[in-house]
Amino acid sequence: MxxxxxxxxxxxxxxxxxxxxxKVPVYKIAVEAISMNEESLALRDFIKGEIQSTSRGTVTLPLKSLGNNGWEFDKEGNPSPKTQIRLGNLNDVDKLLLVSTEDGQAVISFVDVLHQKLEYRNSLPDSLSKTLVSDFLGFLDKKNIYLALSETGxxxxxxxxxxxxxxxxxxxxxxxxxxxxxxxxxxxxxxxxxxxxxxxxxxxxxxxxxxxxxxxxxxxxxxxxxxxxxxxxxxxxxxxxxxxxxxxxxxxxxxxxxxxxxxxxxxxxxxxxxxxxxxxxxxxxxxxxxxxxxxxxxxxxxxxxx
Missing domain, CATH: 2.60.40.2550 (Immunoglobulin-like)
Structure with missing residues (x-):
């Protein structure tokens, strides 16, 4: 501050x-699962539905050949060189939302594609995945307010x-x-x-x-x-x-x-x-x-x- x-x-x-x-300011968000197990796909579809049904953003079409390898960020949220290249190849996307469920943990990561920065990452046990989604949506609400303050015509x-x-x-x-x-x-x-x-x-x-x-x-x-x-x-x-x-x-x-x-x-x-x-x-x-x-x-x- x-x-x-x-x-x-x-x-x-x-x-x-x-x-x-x-102009209605909303982000174009790609929502993707980085692990293709049943739980990850269900979490992806759930959070995608939440974003769409509440007009929190425009959900883009699935990305091609996303894969779960190479999405690496340091403690400050900066991407590795390989991740920088992958982010640079994403077109017509403002934000990248990555979800996964592994080893009993649900994980949500939110990436600013333009500035190549990990903005949000949180994880909770699978049984609390809806609480995790609620926490992320609260974060996205703040981002939407800041976008409206900056970009409203x-x-x-x-x-x-x-x-x-x-x-x-x-x-x-x-x-x-x-x-x-x-x-x-x-x-x-x-x-x-x-x-x-x-x-x-x-x-x-x-x-x-x-x-x-x-x-x-x-x-x-x-x-x-x-x-x-x-x-x-x-x-x-x-x-x-x-x-x-x-x-x-x-x-x-x-x-x-x-x-x-x-x-x-x-x-x-x-x-x-x-x-x-x-x-x-x-x-x-x-x-x-x-x-x-x-x-x-x-x-x-x-x-x-x-």
């Missing part, structure tokens, strides 16, 4: 057009205006700007880092400015002067995205550590085996709808090294 309290550089401030309106119908955000910043320079609303709205302001491995950070509301209902004509300084928000030393191109919503986003959790200034926008708590299949489906189907249905304006800025 502290990494995102520092930003990096860029050259132009731009307002994005409405050509991305209507912008348009010209947003009532929000941003002031004082400069086109360029110098490393270490404080970043602070003003949001103005032409209507009464709940406002959510997100930092989207250029590095796509990073996660969007909720700048507003935050632990000091926790009331994000902005009335027509009001102007709000973001972040509060009591919060340190500075540009980092590494040049980069980052985006500020401001969402206007008539209703509060009650579907999500706002959480942050006491020592951090900013919240994270997270999915509702999943109660594991106590959560019914029906309730999980209802939550997942509507999870990112508040984000996708809220008008959003986007600004881009650059940070220069000293």
């Amino acid at each position: 502290k990494y995102f309290l520092s930003l990096s550089a860029i050259i132009s401030l731009s307002l994005f057009s409405s050509d991305r309106i209507g 912008t348009g010209s119908n947003s009532p929000l205006k941003i002031n004082s955000l400069k086109p360029t910043y110098i490393a270490g320079e404080p970043i602070r700007f003003e949001i103005e609303s032409a209507e009464d709205n709940y406002v959510y302001v997100v930092l989207v880092p250029e590095n796509q491995k990073g996660e969007p950070v909720l700048l507003f509301p935050n632990q000091i400015q926790n009331d994000n209902f902005v009335r027509k004509g009001d102007k709000v300084i973001i972040p509060d002067k009591r919060i340190s928000f500075k540009a980092a030393s590494t040049p980069s191109k980052d985006r500020i995205r401001a969402f206007a919503s008539r209703e509060e986003w009650k579907e999500f959790q706002l959480r942050g550590k006491k020592e951090d200034s900013f919240y994270r926008l997270l999915p509702p708590a999943v109660t594991g085996t106590k959560a019914s299949h029906r309730s999980m489906m209802v939550v997942a189907s509507s999870l990112t709808a508040p984000i996708e249905q809220s008008p959003v304006m986007e600004w881009e800025y650059q940070i220069l090294s000293r």
Whole structure:
């Protein structure tokens, strides 16, 4: 989190057009069994059905000649050279979900194909495979929220205006700007880092400015002067995205550590085996709808090294 309290550089401030309106951000996920026993195939089909029925992603056609050899990652999630080559050969796939059941253990691994990184790996005894699936779906819900915050289409119908955000910043320079609303709205302001491995950070509301209902004509300084928000030393191109919503986003959790200034926008708590299949489906189907249905304006800025 502290990494995102520092930003990096860029050259132009731009307002994005409405050509991305209507885009529903979901990942293209290949779900594959890496051991072909009956239990592994059943687990593959079960989790594939869960993803499809709850609209958590687009499940692709089975991959050809996937095999169970060569999928190797170190403790940091980096692939071996052989695995790098295999991932590089995967086309039209965002994520690779590998499942297996061996020696009484069910295993789920989730790989970011583009960035060649193992993002999730967990295992439980076969008898707890549904609990394992629930844990993974909770992780995928978080990924879907971050994707919606980053990729939901912008348009010209947003009532929000941003002031004082400069086109360029110098490393270490404080970043602070003003949001103005032409209507009464709940406002959510997100930092989207250029590095796509990073996660969007909720700048507003935050632990000091926790009331994000902005009335027509009001102007709000973001972040509060009591919060340190500075540009980092590494040049980069980052985006500020401001969402206007008539209703509060009650579907999500706002959480942050006491020592951090900013919240994270997270999915509702999943109660594991106590959560019914029906309730999980209802939550997942509507999870990112508040984000996708809220008008959003986007600004881009650059940070220069000293």
